[in-house]
Amino acid sequence: MVYSPLDALELARRHPDREVVFFGLGFETTTPSTALSIQQAAREGLRNFSVFCNHITVPEPIKALLDDPYMQLDGFIAPGHVSMVIGTHPYDFIARDYRKPIVVAGFEPLDLLQALLMVLQQLAAGRTEVENQYGRVVPEHGNPVSLAAIEDVYERRKQFEWRGLGQIDASGLKIRAKYAAFDAEEKFQIGYAAGPRHVVEPEGCACGAVMTGRIKPTACPQFGKGCTPEMPLGALMVSSEGACAAYWQYGGARGEAA
Ligand code: SF4
Known part of the structure; x- marks a missing residue:
């Protein structure tokens, strides 16, 4: 078990005779650190380190939820950790196009209570806006260093399959061709490189x-x-x-x- 992709890099340095594959998973919160590890591996010319990239993005599945004809959500509390990276503007379409309130929230109990209150106040007043309860951590335009690393290392997949939600357009990230040497999908012909994938839901999963x-x-x-x-x-x-x-x-x- 490793606590960071940089730990996986260290393993690769210590064991040059073995292939080290880091399972890159998570939303925009974890995406930048995986990107930085790939950039670092490229700088060092490590040949035995790669990433199996299953990173995903937040705004696209929210859009998929909003497009669901059975959608019954009145508003959204947006994740503070993701928003710390991407800022608040990627959520603009939710308020503008779908007329739903959304409030970026922190993780302390009082943060969540205040965010909930802000959503309710919007609903009561008939407003639909993107508001930022977690302003002490989340900058409006996100973290430029993280966003630059993401842009450098990844591109969008056309589609990505989500458990319980199916295929969602542009919701997954793939490692760019210039870093193909560190892309486990390309290196070992696994994941989407091996063909379309379909995750079967266990019976009774809702x-x-x-x-x-x-x-x-x-x-x-x-x-x-x-x-x-x-x-x-x-x-x-x-x-x-x-x-x-x-x-x-x-x-x-x-x-x-x-
Ligand atoms: S309890 Fe049901 S809906 Fe919740 S994670 Fe398990 S299978 Fe999915």
Whole structure:
């Protein structure tokens, strides 16, 4: 286990006889550090380091949620860590084109309560704007160093498949051809380089319905039975930030399920 792609780089330096592949996963929060590690590997001319790039972006799946005819969400609380990198403007289309309020929020309980209040105030006043509750961390135009690294290393995939949501246009990142030597997909002909992929959902998974607001996590047939934080079936139960994990941890659901 490594805590950073730079740890994977160090492994590659220490073991030049072995191939080190870093599994690059996550939204814009983790995308820049993977990009920096690829740039560093290129500077050092490391030949045994590559990244299996599964990085994804936030605005595109929000757009997919908004385009879902069953969408029942009234507003959005945007992730502070992602927004620290991309700024607030990538969310403009949500307020402008879809007439939904969105508030960038921090992670402390008071941050979330204030962001929720700001969303409700917009709804009550009939306003739809992008507001930034987390101004102490999130600059309007994001982090220029991170954005430059992202632009240098990645390009958009035409489509990327999401668990529970299916294919979403331009929602995944691929390593640019100039860094192909560090792209595990190209190097080992895996992932999309091996052809189209399709992730089969485990039976009874209702992740898509939870994400689009159609049902609450507790209504998923797998909640607390086949799917728990210890043995997650869906992404929403994997991370402590996931809706299902939060219901499990804080919603009194653990007791109910037991
Ligand atoms: S309980 Fe598990 S399977 Fe059901 S929606 Fe949540 S993450 Fe998906």
